[in-house]
Amino acid sequence: MGEEQKSNVILKMQHISKAYGGIKALDDVELEVKRGEILCLLGENGAGKSTLMKILSGVVIPNEGEVFLEGEKINIKNPNIAHEYGISTVHQELIQFPDMTIMENIYAGRYPKKNGLIDFKELRHRTEALMDELGIHFDPGEYVRNLSVAQRQLVEIMKALSFHSKIIIFDEPTSSLTSEETNILFKIIADLKKKGISQIYISHRLEDIFAIGDRISVLRDGKNSGGGMVKDMDSDQVIALMVGRNIENQFPKEQTEIGDVILKVENINNKNVKNASFELRRGEVLGFGGLVGAGRSELMRAVMGLDKASGKIYKNGQEIHNNTPTDAIRNGFALVPEDRKDQGLVLILSILQNIEMSSLKRLSKLGFMNKGQEKECADEYIKVLQIKTSSKGQSAGSLSGGNQQKVVIAKCLATNPEILILDEPTRGIDVGSKTEIYKIINDLAKKGVAIIVISSELPELLNISDRIIVMREGVITGEMKGIEAKEETVMKLATKGA
Ligand SMILES: Nc1ncnc2c1ncn2[C@@H]1O[C@H](COP(=O)(O)OP(=O)(O)OP(=O)(O)O)[C@@H](O)[C@H]1O
Numbered sequence: 001m002g003e004e005q006k007s008n009v010i011l012k013m014q015h016i017s018k019a020y021g022g023i024k025a026l027d028d029v030e031l032e033v034k035r036g037e038i039l040c041l042l043g044e045n046g047a048g049k050s051t052l053m054k055i056l057s058g059v060v061i062p063n064e065g066e067v068f069l070e071g072e073k074i075n076i077k078n079p080n081i082a083h084e085y086g087i088s089t090v091h092q093e094l095i096q097f098p099d100m101t102i103m104e105n106i107y108a109g110r111y112p113k114k115n116g117l118i119d120f121k122e123l124r125h126r127t128e129a130l131m132d133e134l135g136i137h138f139d140p141g142e143y144v145r146n147l148s149v150a151q152r153q154l155v156e157i158m159k160a161l162s163f164h165s166k167i168i169i170f171d172e173p174t175s176s177l178t179s180e181e182t183n184i185l186f187k188i189i190a191d192l193k194k195k196g197i198s199q200i201y202i203s204h205r206l207e208d209i210f211a212i213g214d215r216i217s218v219l220r221d222g223k224n225s226g227g228g229m230v231k232d233m234d235s236d237q238v239i240a241l242m243v244g245r246n247i248e249n250q251f252p253k254e255q256t257e258i259g260d261v262i263l264k265v266e267n268i269n270n271k272n273v274k275n276a277s278f279e280l281r282r283g284e285v286l287g288f289g290g291l292v293g294a295g296r297s298e299l300m301r302a303v304m305g306l307d308k309a310s311g312k313i314y315k316n317g318q319e320i321h322n323n324t325p326t327d328a329i330r331n332g333f334a335l336v337p338e339d340r341k342d343q344g345l346v347l348i349l350s351i352l353q354n355i356e357m358s359s360l361k362r363l364s365k366l367g368f369m370n371k372g373q374e375k376e377c378a379d380e381y382i383k384v385l386q387i388k389t390s391s392k393g394q395s396a397g398s399l400s401g402g403n404q405q406k407v408v409i410a411k412c413l414a415t416n417p418e419i420l421i422l423d424e425p426t427r428g429i430d431v432g433s434k435t436e437i438y439k440i441i442n443d444l445a446k447k448g449v450a451i452i453v454i455s456s457e458l459p460e461l462l463n464i465s466d467r468i469i470v471m472r473e474g475v476i477t478g479e480m481k482g483i484e485a486k487e488e489t490v491m492k493l494a495t496k497g498a
């Protein structure tokens with residue numbers, strides 16, 4: 001390699017290994033990043049992406065391996081040292097202080113001072129300068145709790161800039177963004193690249209990778225499995241590197257026999273939902289499309305008794321009252337929530353305990369719960385959903401992001417619902433497991449389970465639904481058959497332009 005090319009490499013990680021108990025999260029991994037490059041780090045759930053990035057940001061200490069920054073070996077003992085070296089992360093789960101302002105969040109622990117006191121004028125001034133750099137404008141004194149996920153992400157990016165970062169790591173940044181917000185983020189990423197800042201970008205959305213990536217590096221089971229320049233690769237090649245096989249049919253939709261109306265929802269009204277009515281049949285997969293924030297989750301939360309709302313719900317023609325989630329579960333409903341971290345999991349409990357928590361009541365009521373069956377039930381879903389664990393006793397909190405989500409889904413399926421509501425079920429889930437989830441949806445529909453899927457991914461929505469309802473600003477704006485639906489039609493109904 002010539003000198004010129006060599007100096008182009010800003011970061012080199014080599015022989016990195018990290019084990020947790022019996023699991024080798026990383027096994028002799030290497031990673032190279034060039035100046036001003038957008039390197040996409042890909043791999044299935046549990047492949048080791050976040051762990052590798054945590055090592056780079058000083059959060060996790062590896063068992064073995066070296067890191068070189070601009071040719072010099074560095075020792076990233078803690079997150080502060082990572083910042084000093086100019087390495088910053090926009091995390092998968094944003095860690096911020098919601099009750100502090102934007103400017104306080106950015107400069108926490110290193111406020112500008114004047115006469116021993118915090119110099120708020122200077123603090124504001126510096127924050128505004130960062131906003132100018134990104135071409136965004138909000139009040140530096142705004143509380144972070146009042147910000148959207150996208151805005152919080154921008155705060156993290158400003159924080160990274162405030163450290164004069166040479167390398168910024170994005171761990172699944174677009175999973176909760178609207179397409180508009182995603183475009184803003186992509187523009188910022190492109191601007192940072194122009195400034196010569198290197199970026200490592202983790203995502204399960206291949207369209208993101210092809211939109212902004214320069215180069216791809218793939219991990220599989222904690223090892224390097226290959227990579228290449230984005231312009232030289234297609235999605236089949238990338239998927240093959242990730243899963244080690246070709247996925248022939250990403251959307252294995254089967255036509256099932258659709259039965260009688262099991263659920264009728266009438267005039268649901270609250271602050272987020274306006275007069276929403278719909279019907280759902282046994283064996284039917286009903287997709288809900290729309291932009292993030294269109295009121296789809298809120299409608300389902302109302303149906304599940306999680307939020308208060310007026311309106312009526314009928315099951316098999318009889319009015320029921322889901323005043324609380326417990327009522328709803330007793331009435332045969334189950335919900336895989338959108339925000340699985342907050343709503344779906346008890347992170348300190350084991351996977352087995354988490355899966356059983358919801359099914360426990362149901363099974364014991366029917367009088368056939370025993371330890372053997374508990375295990376069987378958990379085993380089955382861990383296998384089907386390919387949940388990567390060292391043991392079923394592993395705490396849910398130490399699973400990779402995507403695997404935590406799979407536990408929530410397993411937990412929900414273990415209740416044997418008649419009406420299953422899945423809110424963005426494949427967000428943060430790798431391609432291979434997505435297909436497994438679609439298969440489960442099919443199988444359940446075949447057994448007569450009535451299924452609602454909220455999805456902001458149009459190809460997914462169109463390919464798995466028998467029927468699609470679109471919402472915008474709390475209102476149902478249209479309905480169509482799955483096979484007749486077109487992306488443009490859904491987008492039109494979902495956005496104001498309609
Ligand atoms: N603190 C921990 N204790 C035990 N195991 C852990 C811990 N952190 C990570 N692991 C394990 O290391 C492996 C790699 O996890 P990691 O979070 O790096 O995956 P990932 O590639 O980021 O996956 P995802 O796409 O799901 O976010 C997983 O098997 C995970 O369970």
Ligand SMILES: [Mg+2]
Nearest residue numbers: 049050400401
């Ligand atoms: Mg991760």
